[in-house]
Amino acid sequence: xxxxxxxxxxxxxxxxxxxxxxxxxxxxxxxxxxxxxxxxxxxxxxxxxxxxxxxxxxxxxxxxxxxxxxxxxxxxxxxxxxxxxxxxxxxxxxxxxxxxxxxxxxxxxxxxxxxxxxxxxxxxxxxxxxxxxxxxxxxxxxxxxxxxxxxxxxxxxxxxxxxxxxxxxxxxxxxxxxxxxxxxxxxxxxxxxxxxxxxxxxxxxxxxxxxxxxxxxxxxxxxxxxxxxxxxxxxxxxxxxxxxxxxxxxxxxxxxxxxxxxxxxxxxxxxxxxxxxxxxxxxxxxxxxxxxxxxxxxxxxxxxxxxxxxxxxxxxxxxxxxxxxxxxxxxxxxxxxxxxxxxxxxxxxxxxxxxxxxxxxxxxxxxxxxxxxxxxxxxxxxxxxxxxxxxxxxxxxxxxxxxxxxxxxxxxxxxxxxxxxxx
Amino acid sequence: xxxxxxxxxxxxxxxxxxxxxxxxxxxxxxxxxxxxxxxxxxxxxxxxxxxxxxxxxxxxxxxxxxxxxxxxxxxxxxxxxxxxxxxxxxxxxxxxxxxxxxxxxxxxxxxxxxxxxxxxxxxxxxxxxxxxxxxxxxxxxxxxxxxxxxxxxxxxxxxxxxxxxxxxxxxxxxxxxxxxxxxxxxxxxxxxxxxxxxxxxxxxxxxxxxxxxxxxxxxxxxxxxxxxxxxxxxxxxxxxxxxxxxxxxxxxxxxxxxxxxxxxxxxxxxxxxxxxxxxxxxxxxxxxxxxxxxxxxxx
Numbered sequence: 001x002x003x004x005x006x007x008x009x010x011x012x013x014x015x016x017x018x019x020x021x022x023x024x025x026x027x028x029x030x031x032x033x034x035x036x037x038x039x040x041x042x043x044x045x046x047x048x049x050x051x052x053x054x055x056x057x058x059x060x061x062x063x064x065x066x067x068x069x070x071x072x073x074x075x076x077x078x079x080x081x082x083x084x085x086x087x088x089x090x091x092x093x094x095x096x097x098x099x100x101x102x103x104x105x106x107x108x109x110x111x112x113x114x115x116x117x118x119x120x121x122x123x124x125x126x127x128x129x130x131x132x133x134x135x136x137x138x139x140x141x142x143x144x145x146x147x148x149x150x151x152x153x154x155x156x157x158x159x160x161x162x163x164x165x166x167x168x169x170x171x172x173x174x175x176x177x178x179x180x181x182x183x184x185x186x187x188x189x190x191x192x193x194x195x196x197x198x199x200x201x202x203x204x205x206x207x208x209x210x211x212x213x214x215x216x217x218x219x220x221x222x223x224x225x226x227x228x229x230x231x232x233x234x235x236x237x238x239x240x241x242x243x244x245x246x247x248x249x250x251x252x253x254x255x256x257x258x259x260x261x262x263x264x265x266x267x268x269x270x271x272x273x274x275x276x277x278x279x280x281x282x283x284x285x286x287x288x289x290x291x292x293x294x295x296x297x298x299x300x301x302x303x304x305x306x307x308x309x310x311x312x313x314x315x316x317x318x319x320x321x322x323x324x325x326x327x328x329x330x331x332x333x334x335x336x337x338x339x340x341x342x343x344x345x346x347x348x349x350x351x352x353x354x355x356x357x358x359x360x361x362x363x364x365x366x367x368x369x370x371x372x373x374x375x376x377x378x379x380x381x382x383x384x385x386x387x388x389x390x391x392x393x394x395x396x397x398x399x400x401x402x403x404x405x406x407x408x409x410x411x412x413x414x415x416x417x418x419x420x421x422x423x
Numbered sequence: 424x425x426x427x428x429x430x431x432x433x434x435x436x437x438x439x440x441x442x443x444x445x446x447x448x449x450x451x452x453x454x455x456x457x458x459x460x461x462x463x464x465x466x467x468x469x470x471x472x473x474x475x476x477x478x479x480x481x482x483x484x485x486x487x488x489x490x491x492x493x494x495x496x497x498x499x500x501x502x503x504x505x506x507x508x509x510x511x512x513x514x515x516x517x518x519x520x521x522x523x524x525x526x527x528x529x530x531x532x533x534x535x536x537x538x539x540x541x542x543x544x545x546x547x548x549x550x551x552x553x554x555x556x557x558x559x560x561x562x563x564x565x566x567x568x569x570x571x572x573x574x575x576x577x578x579x580x581x582x583x584x585x586x587x588x589x590x591x592x593x594x595x596x597x598x599x600x601x602x603x604x605x606x607x608x609x610x611x612x613x614x615x616x617x618x619x620x621x622x623x624x625x626x627x628x629x630x631x632x633x634x635x636x637x638x639x640x641x642x643x644x645x646x647x648x649x650x651x652x653x654x655x656x657x658x659x660x661x662x663x664x665x666x667x668x669x670x671x672x673x674x675x676x677x678x679x680x681x682x683x684x685x686x687x688x689x690x691x692x693x694x695x696x697x698x699x700x701x702x703x704x705x706x707x708x709x710x711x712x713x714x715x716x717x718x719x720x721x722x
Contacts, residue, residue: 272702282664330664336590413534
C-alpha cells in the first residue's frame with residue numbers, strides 16, 4: 001500500500017503493520033486493547049463528552065466502604081469479630097470457567113485474584129486457616145488442606161488450572177462440610193464459592209445438603225461470574241453468607257477482597273473459648289536441628305515448641321508433634337485493629353469551608369499536602385471527629401485501609417486520656 | 424493502594440524521614456546534652472544531602488504531648504546561601520524546633536494543671552503514623568520515587584499505651600516495604616523499636632558511646648537500601664516475641680487466648696476480663712449434634 005509506505009518513510013506511526021501473526025486468533029481491533037479494556041473505564045460527563053476516569057471511582061469505592069462501616073457501627077457499639085476463621089475457597093473449574101468474557105478467561109482471572117485474596121487473607125487474619133477445593137467434571141477435589149501458608153496454596157492453585165465438564169454445588173458442599181465439621185468449635189467455618197457455571201449437576205437433593213451446612217454453622221458465600229442463580233442465593237440466605245455477582249474484573253476483585261476482613265461474629269456460630277497456644281522463642285542463629293515440618297536438617301532460624309521442643313520453621317503454625325498452636329505476639333497484634341477500629345472521618349461540609357471566620361488548616365495533617373482552596377472544588381477534605389484534624393482524601397483511604405491509626409489522635413496526648421481532660 | 428514503589432530513581436536515591444525525640448523528661452536525665460545531640464544529628468542530615476543531590480530529608484519531632492513536621496528538604500529554598508550565616512538547613516530546622524518545643528511545653532503545662540504527669544514517654548506512634556502518611560504521598564507523587572526509609576532517634580522509654588498503634592504502624596510499614604531503622608540512645612533497650620526494625624527489615628542500633636553519635640549515625644544509618652546488601656551492618660540480637668499475659672503481665676511460653684478478643688491469659692479463666700465472654704460453659708449447654716460428631720475435640 002502506497003500510503004503505508006509513505007507513512008513509514010516519514011517515520012511516523014507504524015503500529016498497524018507490526019504485530020501481524022503474533023496473535024493470529026484475535027481480530028485486528030481486539031489486538032492491542034484486549035488486555036487493558038480501556039474503553040470500559042471511559043465515562044461521560046453531563047453534556048455527553050467522553051472523559052477519562054480520574055480517581056473518582058476510587059473515591060466512590062472508599063465512600064461506599066465508609067458508609068458500610070458506619071452502618072455496622074450503628075448496630076452494635078462493640079463489634080465482635082470472628083477472628084479465628086477456617087475458610088475453604090471453592091473454585092469452579094467446570095467448562096464455564098473457560099468462557100472468555102473475562103480476559104483472557106474466567107479461570108485465569110479467578111486464579112489471579114484468588115492469589116491476591118489469599119495473601120490479603122493471611123495478612124488480615126494471621127490466626128486463620130484456609131483450604132482450596134476445585135470442582136471439575138462434576139466432582140469436587142480437595143486441592144489443599146486447611147493450612148496457614150499462603151505460598152503452598154498459591155502454588156497448588158497455579159499448578160491445576162485446567163477446566164472441563166459440569167459443575168456440582170452439592171458435591172463441593174458435601175466435601176467441605178466433611179472437612180469443616182472437624183474443626184474446633186471456637187473457629188468460624190466459612191466457605192467462599194467462586195461460581196462460573198449457570199447450572200449445578202448434583203447426585204442428590206441439594207436442599208438437604210444446604211440444611212446440613214446450616215446445621216453445622218458453615219457460613220457459605222458465593223461470588224458468581226455469570227448471572228444470579230436461585231440455588232446460590234438460597235444457599236447464602238440459609239447459611240448467613242453473602243451472594244454477589246461480578247460485573248467485570250475490577251468488580252470481581254472488589255467483591256472477593258470484601259471477604260478478607262473478618263466478618264462480624266454471630267454469637268451462636270462459634271462458641272467463645274480459651275485456646276491454648278504456645279509462644280516459641282527463636283532459636284540461636286548457629287544451632288542445627290531437624291525441623292518437623294520439612295523433615296530436613298536446618299541451620300538456625302527455627303522456633304522451638306515450648307511443650308514438646310520440636311523445631312518448626314515458620315509461625316504461625318500448629319506443632320506437628322503435639323498439636324499446640326504456635327504463634328508470636330505480633331501475630332496477635334496484627335488482629336487488634338479489627339477489634340479497635342478507627343472511627344470514620346467526616347467530610348468537612350462546604351458551609352464550614354466557605355465560612356471566612358474559620359481559619360482552616362491549609363495542609364493535610366498526615367502528609368502535609370496542601371489542601372485545595374475552598375470555593376474551587378466541592379469539599380475535598382475530611383476531618384477526624386475526635387481530634388478535629390483535617391486530612392486529604394488519599395490519607396483518609398490510607399489511614400482507614402492500611403494504617404489503622406489516626407495520626408492526629410496519636411500525636412496529641414490529651415486525646416489519649418479522655419477521662420480527665422474532656423471538658 | 425500504591426504499596427510498593429513502581430518505578431524508582433537510581434538505586435541510591437533515598438528519602439529519609441527522621442523522627443527526633445524531643446521529650447524533655449528524657450533529655451533532662453540524659454548524659455548527652457540536647458545541644459550536642461542536635462549538632463551530631465545536623466551533621467548527619469547534611470551528610471545525607473551531600474551523598475546525593477536528590478536525596479530528600481524530612482524531620483518530624485516526637486514530643487511528649489505532640490508531634491510535628493519541623494523540616495522538609497524538598498520545600499526549603501536554595502540551601503547554603505543565607506547571608507553567609509548558618510546554612511538554611513540548620514537555621515530553618517532549629518527555628519521550627521524551637522517553636523515546637525515551646526508549644527509542646529505549653530501543652531504539657533496545660534495538662535499538668537488538670538492531672539499530674541503520669542507518662543514520660545514520647546508519642547512515637549503519632550510521629551510514625553505521620554511519617555508513613557508522608558511516604559504514601561511520595562509513593563503517589565509520580566513515576567519517579569526515591570527509596571523511602573524511616574529513622575527513629577529515640578531516647579525515652581516505651582509507652583505501653585501506644586502498643587496497638589505502634590504495631591499498626593509497623594505492619595503498615597511492612598506492607599509498603601518501608602524499613603524502620605532505630606537508633607536508641609536511652610538506657611535500656613526499646614522493645615517497640617526492636618520489633619519495628621526486625622519486622623520491617625531495618626537496623627536496630629544502641630550506640631555504646633554517645634559522644635560518637637555522629638559516627639554511629641553516618642556508618643550505620645546513612646547507607647542507602649541498595650548499598651546495605653554489601654555491608655556488614657549490626658545484626659539483630661534475638662528479639663523476644665513472647666507475649667505477656669494480661670492478668671499478671673508475666674512473660675509466658677504457653678498461655679490461653681480468648682477466641683473472641685485474643686486476650687492472653689496465663690491460667691484458665693471462667694470469663695474473659697477484656698470482652699466478657701464466658702468460656703467453656705456454652706459448650707456443654709449447646710452440645711449440638713455437630714459437637715458430638717466431632718472427632719478431635721480440642722481442649
